Amino acid sequence: MSKAVVAIVGRPNTGKSSLFNAIAGEPIAIVKDTPGVTRDRIYADCSWLNHNFTLIDTGGIEPDTRDLLLASMREQAEIAIETADVIIFLVDVRSGLTDADYKVADMLRRSRKPVVLAVNKVDSFAKFQNDVYEFYNLAMGDPVPVSAASRLGLGDLLEVVSGHFPEESGEETEEDDRPHVAVIGKPNVGKSSIINRLLGENRVIVSDIAGTTRDAIDTVVLHNDTEYVFIDTAGLRRKSKIHEDLERYSIIRTVTAVERADVVIMVIDASEGVTEQDAKIAGIAHERGKGIVVAVNKWDLIEKNDKTMREFTEKIKSTLSFMPYAEFLFISAETGQRMHKLFELIDMVRSSQTLRIRTGVLNEIVSEATVLQQPPSDKGHRLKIFYATQVAVKPPSFVFFVNDKELMHFSYQRFLENRIREAFGFRGTMIRFFVRERQGKDAE
Ligand SMILES: Nc1nc2c(ncn2[C@@H]2O[C@H](COP(=O)(O)OP(=O)(O)OP(=O)(O)O)[C@@H](O)[C@H]2O)c(=O)[nH]1
Numbered sequence: 256m257s258k259a260v261v262a263i264v265g266r267p268n269t270g271k272s273s274l275f276n277a278i279a280g281e282p283i284a285i286v287k288d289t290p291g292v293t294r295d296r297i298y299a300d301c302s303w304l305n306h307n308f309t310l311i312d313t314g315g316i317e318p319d320t321r322d323l324l325l326a327s328m329r330e331q332a333e334i335a336i337e338t339a340d341v342i343i344f345l346v347d348v349r350s351g352l353t354d355a356d357y358k359v360a361d362m363l364r365r366s367r368k369p370v371v372l373a374v375n376k377v378d379s380f381a382k383f384q385n386d387v388y389e390f391y392n393l394a395m396g397d398p399v400p401v402s403a404a405s406r407l408g409l410g411d412l413l414e415v416v417s418g419h420f421p422e423e424s425g426e427e428t429e430e431d432d433r434p435h436v437a438v439i440g441k442p443n444v445g446k447s448s449i450i451n452r453l454l455g456e457n458r459v460i461v462s463d464i465a466g467t468t469r470d471a472i473d474t475v476v477l478h479n480d481t482e483y484v485f486i487d488t489a490g491l492r493r494k495s496k497i498h499e500d501l502e503r504y505s506i507i508r509t510v511t512a513v514e515r516a517d518v519v520i521m522v523i524d525a526s527e528g529v530t531e532q533d534a535k536i537a538g539i540a541h542e543r544g545k546g547i548v549v550a551v552n553k554w555d556l557i558e559k560n561d562k563t564m565r566e567f568t569e570k571i572k573s574t575l576s577f578m579p580y581a582e583f584l585f586i587s588a589e590t591g592q593r594m595h596k597l598f599e600l601i602d603m604v605r606s607s608q609t610l611r612i613r614t615g616v617l618n619e620i621v622s623e624a625t626v627l628q629q630p631p632s633d634k635g636h637r638l639k640i641f642y643a644t645q646v647a648v649k650p651p652s653f654v655f656f657v658n659d660k661e662l663m664h665f666s667y668q669r670f671l672e673n674r675i676r677e678a679f680g681f682r683g684t685m686i687r688f689f690v691r692e693r694q695g696k697d698a699e
C-alpha cells in the first residue's frame with residue numbers, strides 16, 4: 256500500500272506554511288546529493304506515531320486581486336482533491352470566517368474526500384475558544400483548534416487526519432499487485448505520446464477501480480497477459496497565470512504519482528538534452544527509492560553515429576549522478592522505436608525492487624569481497640563485518656553489523672554495493688545500506 260497523501264488547503268496567510276513546517280519538522284536530506292526539491296518544502300515525508308504519510312502544501316502565492324484569490328483557491332482545492340487522501344482545510348481564528356472560506360468549503364465538500372477543518376492561530380485556548388465555535392457554520396464537522404506557531408493541538412489534528420487513512424479505515428482492502436508505472440518528466444518531453452503509443456500497440460482496459468478521482472488518470476494496458484497501470488502526470492499546463500504555481504503543481508503531481516508507482520519512467524527529451532530541471536524531477540523518484548528507467552525520447556530527431564548513444568548516456572549519467580543504477584532506453588514515441596522494450600525493462604526493474612537475497616548467500620559474497628579488498632583501517636584498528644542481512648525490499652535494504660561504524664567509509668560501502676550488484680543484479684533500483692555496531696562476541 257502506498258503512503259497516504261495529506262494536503263493542506265486554505266486562504267493565504269492562514270498559516271499553511273507554518274503548519275506544514277510544524278508537522279514536517281526541520282527539513283532533512285533523506286538521501287545525500289539529491290537535488291533541491293525537498294528544500295522547496297512543497298512536500299515532506301512525515302511520520303506521527305506509527306503512521307507515515309506525505310504532506311503537501313498547495314499554497315504559496317499571494318494573489319493581489321479578489322478574482323485571482325478565488326481562482327487560486329480553486330486550483331489549490333482541485334490539486335488537493337486530485338492528489339490527496341485527506342485534506343486539511345486551514346482557517347484563521349484571528350480573521351474569523353470569510354467569504355472565501357465558504358467558497359473553499361463548497362469546493363471541498365463536492366469532492367467527497369475526507370476533509371479535516373483546522374482552525375489556526377489558537378495560541379490560547381481559553382482566549383479563543385468561543386471564536387472557534389464560529390467555524391461550525393462551515394458545516395465541515397468539528398473544527399480542530401491548533402496553533403502552528405506554538406505547536407499546540409498538532410497531535411489532536413493528526414489523530415483525526417490519520418483516522419481517515421485508507422489502509423487503516425479498511426476501505427481499501429484489496430491489495431492491487433499489478434505493476435504501477437509513473438511516467439514523469441518536464442512538460443513537452445513526450446509523456447502522453449509514450450502512453451498513447453503503448454496503448455496503440457496493446458489492448459486497453461478501462462480502469463476497474465471505481466470511486467476515487469486519482470484513479471481516473473490511470474491507464475491500464477494489457478501486455479503479454481499482464482495488466483500494467485500507467486499513472487500519467489502529463490497535461491500539467493493548467494491555465495494558471497502564475498509560473499511558480501505551475502511548477503508547484505507539477506511537482507505535487509509528480510510526487511503523488513511517484514508515491515503510487517513501483518517503477519518510474521523518467522522521460523528526457525533527446526532534442527533538448529538533459530537539464531537541472533530533469534535532475535530535480537528524477538530526484539523525486541530517487542528519494543522515494545523507486546525503480547527507475549530513464550527513457551530518452553524523440554531519438555528520431557537526433558543525428559547519430561556509433562558514439563552518439565554512449566555520449567548521451569554519459570552526459571545524462573553525470574547530470575543524474577545521484578542515481579547511477581538507473582536503466583536507460585532510447586526511444587521514439589513518434590516512430591515506435593524500441594517502445595516494446597519498455598515492458599521488458601519495467602518487468603526487470605520491478606523484480607529487482609522485490610528481490611530478496613538469502614542471508615547465507617549474501618554473506619558469502621560479502622566475505623569474498625573482504626578478501627578481494629581489505630576493509631579500511633585506522634591506526635591499526637580494522638573494520639570487521641560480522642554479518643549482513645537484507646531487511647527490506649522496495650528498495651532492497653541491507654543491514655551490516657560491524658565492529659566500528661566509523662570505519663565503514665563511503666568508498667568501501669560503494670565497493671560492497673558494486674559486488675552485491677555484480678552478484679545479484681538489482682538493476683534499475685537503489686539499494687540502501689544501514690551500518691550497525693555490534694560487539695564481536697554477540698555477533699557470533
Ligand atoms: N499568532 C499566530 N500566528 C501564526 C500562526 N501560524 C502562522 N502564523 C502567522 O501567520 C502568517 C502567515 O503564515 P504562513 O504560514 O506564511 O501562511 P500561509 O497560509 O502559508 O500563507 P501563503 O503562503 O500566503 O498561502 C505569518 O505571519 C505567521 O507567523 C499561529 O499559530 N499563531
Ligand SMILES: Nc1nc2c(ncn2[C@@H]2O[C@H](COP(=O)(O)OP(=O)(O)OP(=O)(O)O)[C@@H](O)[C@H]2O)c(=O)[nH]1
Pocket residue numbers: 440441442443444445446447448449488489490491492552553554555556586587588589590
Ligand atoms: N519527433 C518526435 N516528437 C515527439 C516524440 N514524442 C513526442 N513528440 C512530440 O512532442 C510534443 C509533446 O508531446 P507530449 O506527449 O504532449 O508531451 P508531454 O510530456 O505529455 O507534455 P505535457 O502534457 O506538457 O506534460 C508533441 O508535439 C509530440 O508530437 C518523439 O519520439 N519524436
